[in-house]
Amino acid sequence: MSDSQPSAHIGRCGFCEQGLVRLYRCNACAAVSAICDECERIWRVPAEVHDDPDAPADAAHPSCPACASGHVTWSRLDAAGIAAAGLEHLVAGDST
């Protein structure tokens, strides 16, 4: 789930304490969720994990908590995608 491109994250994962939580769009249902790039936990509502890094996760990759599909792929939102989703206020910083 990680690559070398810098991209926005919304905070550090409170579970693995290693990963950064980033915004992704489900390629099956187009829902925007937050995913940890280390442990791959998924939070259905990005604002919840942004406000509380220990908020319980709703699913784990490759399941989607929104469409309940057991195996989906995700597209990481770039800055334009985050803006289009109206989630810029959640962004905590950019990093690889």
Ligand SMILES: [Zn+2]
């Ligand atoms: Zn994590």
Ligand SMILES: [Zn+2]
């Ligand atoms: Zn989905």
